[in-house]
Amino acid sequence: MNYETLLKQHQLKITPQRIGILNMMHSAGHITIENLFEEIKKQFSSISLATLYKNINSMLDSSLITEVKAPNYKTHYEITKTPHAHFVCTSCGEHKDVEFDMSNLCKNLVDESTYEVAKTSVIVSGLCPDCK
Amino acid sequence: MNYETLLKQHQLKITPQRIGILNMMHSAGHITIENLFEEIKKQFSSISLATLYKNINSMLDSSLITEVKAPNYKTHYEITKTPHAHFVCTSCGEHKDVEFDMSNLCKNLVDESTYEVAKTSVIVSGLCPDCK
DNA sequence: AAGTCAAATAAGAATAATTATCTTTTAAGA
DNA sequence: TCTTAAAAGATAATTATTCTTATTTGACTT
Numbered sequence: 001m002n003y004e005t006l007l008k009q010h011q012l013k014i015t016p017q018r019i020g021i022l023n024m025m026h027s028a029g030h031i032t033i034e035n036l037f038e039e040i041k042k043q044f045s046s047i048s049l050a051t052l053y054k055n056i057n058s059m060l061d062s063s064l065i066t067e068v069k070a071p072n073y074k075t076h077y078e079i080t081k082t083p084h085a086h087f088v089c090t091s092c093g094e095h096k097d098v099e100f101d102m103s104n105l106c107k108n109l110v111d112e113s114t115y116e117v118a119k120t121s122v123i124v125s126g127l128c129p130d131c132k
Numbered sequence: 133m134n135y136e137t138l139l140k141q142h143q144l145k146i147t148p149q150r151i152g153i154l155n156m157m158h159s160a161g162h163i164t165i166e167n168l169f170e171e172i173k174k175q176f177s178s179i180s181l182a183t184l185y186k187n188i189n190s191m192l193d194s195s196l197i198t199e200v201k202a203p204n205y206k207t208h209y210e211i212t213k214t215p216h217a218h219f220v221c222t223s224c225g226e227h228k229d230v231e232f233d234m235s236n237l238c239k240n241l242v243d244e245s246t247y248e249v250a251k252t253s254v255i256v257s258g259l260c261p262d263c264k
Numbered sequence: 265a266a267g268t269c270a271a272a273t274a275a276g277a278a279t280a281a282t283t284a285t286c287t288t289t290t291a292a293g294a
Numbered sequence: 295t296c297t298t299a300a301a302a303g304a305t306a307a308t309t310a311t312t313c314t315t316a317t318t319t320g321a322c323t324t
Contacts, residue, residue: 013291013300033281048303053282055301060204069201071253072192085241090250098241105237109217109230109256118222118258121203124241126250145271145320165310180274185311187272266324273318281310289302294295 006079010062017044018055022079030068030076030086030095068095070123085122091131098124138211142194149176150187154211162200162208162218162227200227202255217254223263230256 003022007014017040024039025031031039037052056077059065068076070088076095085100102120110117135154139146149172156171157163163171169184188209191197200208202220208227217232234252242249 015291015301017302046303048305049281050283050304051302057283058301067203069203071199071201071251087242087247100241105254106256109232109254110219114261114264115219115256116259116264117256119203119256121253121255121257122237122241123253124238124247124249124251125253127248129246132246132248147272147320149273178274180276181310182275182312183273189312268323269321271318271320274316276314278313279311282308284307285305287303289300291300292298294297 006064010059010064012058012062012064017047017051018059020044021052021055021059025065025077025079029097030078032074032076034074036077068123069121070095070125072125083120085124087128088123088125089128089131090125091127094128096128098122138196142191142196144190144194144196149179149183150191152176153184153187153191157197157209157211161229162210164206164208166206168209200255201253202227202257204257215252217256219260220255220257221260221263222257223259226260228260230254 003019020043066080083102085098087096087098106117135151136146152175198212215234217230219228219230238249
């Protein structure tokens with residue numbers, strides 16, 4: 001699916017800046033605000049940091065993107081995909097997606113008759129294969 | 133165990149401010165920097181915010197405390213306990229500990245022959261029993 | 265118990281990160 | 295096309311965090 005229709009589905013206006021942000025985010029996999037700004041400036045030299053923040057926030061509000069907040073690392077952003085876990089390498093800092101069935105996890109976590117589970121975030125840190 | 137020996141174990145100097153911070157953190161369970169500062173000022177009216185930040189950082193470095201970074205919420209801090217998961221209520225904002233066996237989870241998550249897992253963070257959000 | 269020293273504190277300056285304000289521009293529907 | 299609400303850009307304001315310097319204090323030694 002392309003980003004135009006994705007934005008439309010989330011009732012967000014289609015702008016070149018937003019397309020650019022989503023492209024960067026997609027090719028990086030996960031990216032911080034500051035890296036995103038660096039990259040996006042290459043394409044839109046006059047883009048304002050405020051525009052970036054505002055777009056990040058509106059895309060977060062609509063759940064088009066997701067924030068990944070790993071302990072000891074800056075927040076990374078990714079395009080929302082099917083639920084999965086993250087692995088963060090303490091050596092190279094890389095954030096990697098890890099396939100994982102969240103719904104199964106929740107059954108073991110809290111009593112779903114008393115809690116109403118909405119989202120689950122699983123972040124594992126350690127050494128990735130390259131750094132081990 | 134009291135906080136003096138806990139600090140000593142982590143090779144941190146015992147100061148009244150640090151004892152106070154740990155007391156607040158313990159009674160709150162999980163607390164943000166700003167709430168911690170509000171509370172601690174009642175006890176140490178002249179405490180500096182820089183002191184709070186520096187202590188939080190040194191206690192994080194030594195793993196005496198742990199940061200809990202839930203999506204959409206400010207970072208909360210807690211005294212490091214045995215590994216457990218967290219539940220964050222999207223209605224009242226409460227952070228609650230949830231018993232959970234992390235080591236078991238990891239076995240299903242990544243191939244431990246290629247990855248070296250150090251820590252795991254599991255944060256579930258939704259409605260707590262009181263808000264459901 | 266007094267002396268020493270590295271580390272911690274306080275105060276405030278400096279820097280970084282995020283949000284708000286205001287004007288201009290633009291996407292999208294009539 | 296025209297219209298309008300929303301988005302972009304510029305920059306100010308706010309908030310969060312770190313740094314600097316002088317002073318104080320905890321912990322260790324004698």
